[in-house]
Amino acid sequence: MKPQASLVTGGSGRVRLTDPLSPLPDLTGRTAVITGGASGLGLATARTLTRWGADVLLGVRDTDRGERVRRRLIEQEHLRGDRVTISHLDLLDLVSVHRFAEEAARRPLDILILNAGISSVALRLSPQGVESQFATNHLGHFAVTAHLLPALEEGTDPRVVTVSSALYKSGVLGLEDLVDLEDHDAPEDLASIRGYSPGRAYSRSKLANTMFALELGRRLNAAGSPVRSFAAHPGMARTPLHTSYPSPLTRWATKLAATLIGRDPEPAAVAVLAAATSPQVVPGLFWGPTGSRSHLDVLGVPFAAVATDENAAQQLWAASARLSGVDY
Ligand SMILES: NC(=O)c1ccc[n+]([C@@H]2O[C@H](COP(=O)([O-])OP(=O)(O)OC[C@H]3O[C@@H](n4cnc5c(N)ncnc54)[C@H](OP(=O)(O)O)[C@@H]3O)[C@@H](O)[C@H]2O)c1
Numbered sequence: 001m002k003p004q005a006s007l008v009t010g011g012s013g014r015v016r017l018t019d020p021l022s023p024l025p026d027l028t029g030r031t032a033v034i035t036g037g038a039s040g041l042g043l044a045t046a047r048t049l050t051r052w053g054a055d056v057l058l059g060v061r062d063t064d065r066g067e068r069v070r071r072r073l074i075e076q077e078h079l080r081g082d083r084v085t086i087s088h089l090d091l092l093d094l095v096s097v098h099r100f101a102e103e104a105a106r107r108p109l110d111i112l113i114l115n116a117g118i119s120s121v122a123l124r125l126s127p128q129g130v131e132s133q134f135a136t137n138h139l140g141h142f143a144v145t146a147h148l149l150p151a152l153e154e155g156t157d158p159r160v161v162t163v164s165s166a167l168y169k170s171g172v173l174g175l176e177d178l179v180d181l182e183d184h185d186a187p188e189d190l191a192s193i194r195g196y197s198p199g200r201a202y203s204r205s206k207l208a209n210t211m212f213a214l215e216l217g218r219r220l221n222a223a224g225s226p227v228r229s230f231a232a233h234p235g236m237a238r239t240p241l242h243t244s245y246p247s248p249l250t251r252w253a254t255k256l257a258a259t260l261i262g263r264d265p266e267p268a269a270v271a272v273l274a275a276a277t278s279p280q281v282v283p284g285l286f287w288g289p290t291g292s293r294s295h296l297d298v299l300g301v302p303f304a305a306v307a308t309d310e311n312a313a314q315q316l317w318a319a320s321a322r323l324s325g326v327d328y
Contacts, residue, residue, distance in 0.1 A: 007280055015285060015300040020274040027277065028053035030156060033104050035059040035089060035144065036116025038069040040239030041163065044265035045113055045272055050077050050084065052277070057104055059089030059116065059144075091116055091140025092126045094324060101147030108154035111276045114141040114209070115163045120198035122246045128323055131196075134178060137205035139324050142212060146326040149227060158227045161275045162213040164206045165233050166288065169304045171207025172200070173312060175319050198246055207306060208316060210286070214303065215313040217283050219328075230275035231303075232287040236261055237268035263289065271298040 004023070008016045032049045036042040037058025046056045050073065060066030066086040073084050089100040117137045126135035145160060152158040213231035220227050242254040262268075271287040274280075281287060285300030321327035 005278065005280055013285075013302040015282075016290065017274060017278065017280055017298045017300070020270060020278060020281075020296075020298045025052050025277040027110070030054045030110035031057065031107060032111035032113065032276070033057045033059065033109055033148065034113045034115055035091065035141065037086070038062070038066045040241060041234050041237060041265050041269050041272065042113070042115040043069065043073075044269045045115065045276075046084070047073060047077065048266065048269065048273055049111070049276070050079055054111070055083050056085075058084065058086045059100055059104075060086050061088070061090050063088050089116070089144075091136045091144070092132060094128070094140075094143060097140055097143045098147065101144055105148055105151040107151065109148060109151040110155035110158055112145065112148055112152060112158075112160045113163065113272060113276060114145065114160065115272070116141075117163065117205075117241065118244065119241050120202045120245045120250065122198060123196045123201075130178065130323055131201055133198075133201045133205040134208060135323075137202075138208035138212060139320055141209070142320040143324040143326050145216065146324075146328045149225075149328065152227045153225060155227075159230060159276055160213075160216065160227060161230045161232055161272055162209050162216075163233065163272055164209040164213070164231050164286070165202075166235070166286075167203045168206040168210040168307060169203075170200075171203035171205075171306065173204060173207060173211070173316060175315055178319065199250070208320075210303065210307040211309075211313045211316050212320070214307060215310075215317055218310070218313075228283050230281065230283050230287065232271040232275040234265075234268035234272065235263060235289045237265055238262040239265055239268075263293075267293070267296050270296050274298045 005017055005019050032054045034042050034046050037046050038060040046058055049056055070084050070086050087100050087103045090096040118133055124132040126132055210231050213229050217229035236258055238258045245251045270289045275287050286303050287298050287300045290299040291297040
């Protein structure tokens with residue numbers, strides 16, 4: 001008999017979904033948009049979704065590289081050429097975000113995976129003067145979602161999945177600092193004024209991802225929208241994300257951790273895939289992979305208090321609307 005996904009409710013509100021992708025979903029005729037689709041978890045997610053029948057649109061920064069990735073995916077998975085498309089997307093550039101969304105929204109959409117991200121990079125500002133990890137990981141995705149919601153509302157079982165990290169729990173939102181950034185234009189000054197830490201800025205951006213996923217869910221619910229919002233994470237995954245840390249020690253330590261406890265991108269993406277497709281995954285929990293290499297499950301855990309403060313989430317929403325120029 002084939003395994004069937006089953007839910008086990010544990011202590012502290014945790015829910016374990018065993019055999020999370022059984023039976024495999026049939027996504028024929030559905031379209032998924034994946035940001036950061038040419039690498040790591042985004043590519044692994046796209047590959048699996050195509051195996052289940054979905055067409056995928058990948059947001060990519062480098063379209064030449066994206067095109068090579070597209071061709072390889074089509075060849076390896078024996079897909080019709082039009083099942084995978086790419087479109088330029090630079091989340092730091094709100095004009096690019098707008099163009100990408102215009103192209104993506106030409107058809108009804110079923111799944112939006114907010115996956116792209118940078119981690120623990122040296123201090124850099126977006127053209128709007130916002131710290132680059134917050135701007136890339138959160139603000140760009142806030143704007144992408146605003147533009148794509150109408151197309152998602154036309155979709156089947158439409159879902160937005162925000163890819164966060166368990167590190168969100170150590171994040172401090174510090175919106176005052178973020179807004180202050182707009183008044184400065186010399187990054188070196190900022191570094192000394194604010195004591196910039198690449199790791200803290202990453203955790204903050206991932207906290208913003210998590211708060212955004214929850215606030216989006218509340219707003220969609222209140223508006224009676226068919227679109228549902230989920231938050232998921234990959235655990236520790238062996239992807240190029242860990243190669244950009246400015247500190248050699250952090251690079252070395254993370255590489256070691258990824259070798260010892262990390263998962264390859266395809267198994268690491270299991271919770272993102274379950275959040276995007278499983279009828280048993282519910283929005284109110286934070287979903288991640290669990291279990292061994294040979295038997296992978298997904299675990300939904302309640303969000304930490306830092307992510308569930310509705311007041312703070314509304315302030316984040318207002319700041320995001322102002323900084324991205326889109327409100328919804
Ligand atoms: N790997 C882990 O252990 C881990 C753990 C927790 C959470 N995550 C999350 O998982 C997600 C995927 O990361 P990954 O591990 O798969 O890393 P990855 O392989 O480096 O993928 C990140 C993707 O984001 C894209 N990207 C970066 N900046 C962008 C921008 N300004 N505009 C558009 N796209 C941009 C990258 O494009 P390029 O290819 O052009 O650089 C790349 O495709 C991230 O949100 C990350 O925070 C990862």
